[in-house]
Amino acid sequence: MTLDAAHLRPCTMARAQRHLVAKALAEFAHERLLAPVDVGDGWFQVVLGDEAVYRFRALRLRLEHWVLDESSLSRTVDGEPCDLDASELVLELQPLLEIPDHLLATYLEEIAATLAAAAYKVDQGGPTAHELLSADLPTVEAAMTEGHPGFVANNGRLGFGLDAYRRYAPEVGRPFSLQWVAARRDLTHLALGAGLDEAALYEGELDASERDRFGGVLDDVGLDPAAYRLLPVHPWQWDTRLAVTFAPDVARRDLVPLGRGADAYQAQQSIRTMLNLSRPDRHYVKTALAIQNMGFLRGLSPAYMRHTPAINDWVAALVAADPTLGACGFEVLRERASIGYTGDVYHRAPAPSAQRKMVAALWRESPVTRIGTDERLATMASLLHRDHDGAAYASALIRASGVGAEAWVAQYLHAYLRPVVHCLLVHDLAFMPHGENVILVLADHVPRRVLMKDVGEEVAVLRERDLPDEVARIRQPVDAAEQALAVFTDVFDGVLRHLAGILHVDGVLDEDRFWALVAACVDQHAAEHPGLSSRVDLRVDRFAHSCLNRLQLRNTLHMVDLASQSGSLIYAGTLANPIARSAVAVPA
Template sequence: MTFTLEPLDLNAHADLLHAWVTHPRSVYWGMRDASVDTVRKAYAEIEADPHHHAWLGRLDGEPIFLAETYDPAHSELAAHYPVAEGDVGMHVLVAPPGDTTRHGLTSGVMRAVMEFVFADPRARRVVVEPDERNDAIARKNAEVGFVVQHSVQLSDKVANLSFCTRDAYTRTAPEPPAHLTPETMAAAHRRLIAKAIAEFSHERIVTPEPDGDGWRLGDYRFRARRYPLEHWVVDPESIQGPLDAMAFVAGLAGTLGIPDRLVGTYLEEIAATLAGAAWKHHHERHDAAALVHADFQSIETAMTEGHPGFVANNGRIGFGLADHEAYAPEAGQPVRMVWLAVLRAESAFTAGAGVTEDELYADELGPDTLDRFAGRLRALGLDPADYRYLPAHPWQWEHKHAVTFAPDVARRAIVPLGTGPDRYRAQQSIRTFFNTDRPDRHYVKTALAIQNMGFLRGLSPGYMRATPPINDWVAGVVEGDDTLRECGFGVLRELASVGYTGDAYHRSGFPSAHQRMLAALWRESPLPRLAAGERLATMASLLHRDRAGRSLAAELIAASGLPAERWVRTYLRAYVRPVVHCVLRHDLAFMPHGENLILVLDGHVPTRVFMKDIGEEVAVMSLDRPLPPEIERIRIDVSDDVKALALHTDVFDGFLRHLAGILDSDGVLPWDRFWALVADCVEEHAADHPDLRGRLELTRPEFLHSCLNRLQLRNTLQMVDLTDQAGSLIFAGTLANPIAAR
């Protein structure tokens, strides 16, 4: 959370100020029945008073609080205590809550105002006089070091005269984060150690040994179910041994093959993953039964696991506590994009079919915001025609753009314009945002220079020039295919991209992460494509367990009223059949893991899916298939064995083995029966398309065992080369194919 204070502009903010001070929550402000004119007159008097100042406070650009500072020697207080040199009077009013309340907001505002006051070296002591009945503000005052001296009778109230010296403020510390307790961290350690044992065993990095009715690995003893595909389901509650996931990983550093120079980085990602897990455990809003009926964004917010295969999957290195509260998807807080104007001559905009730059901005921002942005540029003596607009993550603006690109901001090649009108929510991919005010508007994906799951989450302007054409071509293939249409399979196009390239990092000619810090793209929303009665859920939700260990997949099946086999068969037709068809008919491979698929649910049953994240992760696995020249980068030359991994690794090993383990463990559907249904799905496709039967031997006895954690352990800073992802793969022998021909 980034707080800023600026002089109150009464002309611009009179109506907003009136709404704040007359709200029932602002009863102690003493203006409950005031008219707009009365409020305007009162603050006009403050504006004219050289000893009294009013400040508008913003959080990430959004007006969120009012502060006043004054000289007590020129106030009513002068009659009640000996005013000392350096005393500063202070009032604070936090905006009344809207649709949501933000945890820790008032505490953050108090500290922001105190920092603001003490930024003046002449300030030695802050003075406040809250109504003695206002217990809430008394607690917040105490948090930052105020001590009540005595009560005084003022003209409109009995007040608790309170003081906070500079030293007293510096000695205060925030309360320990509520989620970081021994209990929540123990739960996080148990789950992460269980996952580490399971996934490192799956990748044949470690080998647990049988031990009585359980298993042993080093100092740890535990119970687990071991399934085919070398899939382990470890019971977290059964773990006996040191409950310290970081010590567990550090003790295995040599076995895991982490380069010495990167051990600390990987451990930091483990620590951050633990912190995120503890936060989610503490703040769980919906159990699995409630999520059955939840809306799209409530489900997105409720996800706790992240990627099912990666152990360190929630790193977010660069985010602090306040950033997590503001921007993590599980926090579910509204976020407004910071909009930047960038010189047209030093930037690039690419639009897909049916999209123009002007129409995109008009649809996404509206005329009032466009007029405001143009006015801002004109006020700086700049011509709006020389600029285009780029949405930025608030964290990225504060921590990167305003510092790392400071020369470009100073020469007005980059101009901050303020926040846009719409509120968004971060998605599980963390740098992608869903518009909650206007769900029909597009997703926005931004560059975000935090380290997360083996990558700095940037976006390259140069790389993204081809993104809309790639999406257009893929969408054309999908829409023109009868089988895919019958399955209801669709793609969410990334239909426009924008990026700034006028910085020294681009001009230098040396590739670096700094060239991926100022770019964004827009992706279609799935909401306009729903029929009556349909709703959405991330496919990752099928692997979700709540704090008590209950499975959402099991709850959905129960709520549907269908037999488990019929439910799974319907789901596989929506998910597996299109993937098989794309690979066999079009040599087209997606990255179809849980976060990249959006399920369309009808009666709690997944009946069709939308694929997303097309531009960065799609591949055409053929040297012969014609492609438009501008999208040649998606062509790869791989063997048939590797082509088949688009199903075997990305679907079977990457997702379905986890779902099969959940359904078997919960007694919903036996493992063998689940895979028999998968085999039926693949065979039904072959029967319907005899010309494709046997093309890649999808029912071969074994397939290459491609390992995800080994990639991250090898280089946690960049686990694969995006220009040669297939060449980056690490194999550990083969796995028995669960749908092998019998």
């Protein structure tokens, strides 16, 4: 007999549990929620309460980064060996984690869902790191197993059942078509980027036969197609939200189901953004998806997106006009159009709600149109990926490139870190440049340049400066120390500490050399831009330790207020800067 949930077996779950417990111990120790005790010879111990003891071998690297030897990890309770269990670890840690009692079960559910996804990935195996060297972007996206490198509960996706997971999870890599609805024109807002009009948008995204078919659906029920706009919807969102939560709107024919589109899409790692497999040159589509994942319900706000194309155009123009960014090949993938429906009762209720963010979408430029014949695309999250045998994709890239680890890392930093530093120091502009928001353009296995995405929702101007009215939302002034966290937290702590750890333990590049190359990149930029103000110093001795898991633990339902992200941050003292002048020798 074949089990309906065949991936949920003792052997697959045991591997998933071991990995997640190791990650939880490492990241909670990094955030100083617990303090492993050195018991000698590379072994550490964590004692929780009067009963549970965890022992493991580990390296403690710069930025208080813990690299645990998962195979060495053991747990005893009252002196007796016990299975590793991430949910039990959370309960044992609860006096330290201080998750609000009314949210503890939600966090435990996200842990369970993360384990379920991990067990599926263990069961499926996936391509090897070597096989990924020649893979296309959809294959690389589907091969990722880890989710966000810092968050412990990073694959919650609460709301997805088993069938939905098998159809729509990024790691399943299964093509699906989008549901389209017609939304009454006077109850929607369509925002368009420069040089794009409504007709051109739909002509570019839908073949003439599809547009005719959709118009025919409206004609058949006596409705005027000119009175409606077309809106793509995730099929899960249609089935579980629009057809239920918005049933009156459908019955009034303010929203009219038109059927599935012809193109096949695949979810990216960010799950609610889909790349077009049938026509890769067409826009990516990002839709509202009312699942709970990693501290947010993954909706899209029509009000918030009203200025998204204008913000993207402004950022893209700034980037395109900057010769330093041009020399790095740095570009942004513009969000060219956004549409949101506001005719529902929830928009007339007095208080904001998640229901206001359930019927919306945007179109983002495809990276496929930006690459040459000798170039290949990969999500930057892949640099932190290990395959089912533990082989690291980053290490495989470096070995295959033949250029040597230091040259490879230096070029990667030139493509990724230098533009991020330049935008911050020259333009006061900060992105959210984690692995899922950056696409690598590779040539001969070496990062040649990067493409930045998710611009409208997560970009910020961190000093007072004049901005066009439609862009003013992104002005979020902070002091110089917090400005620097756009690099220290989001790049050094969020990306580079993980990559440095992988290359160090793989014997590819010692972490001291890695951070020396980072310092050299920052110093070279400073030397080539001597007129820059020194108010934001990236080579100070220490910086504030901003903690991601602490945010999620405080409120797993609403981790950050996007309108005031600075005020939402939680700190745990300071971290020693790995490129502090006093701590690192810069290579000549």
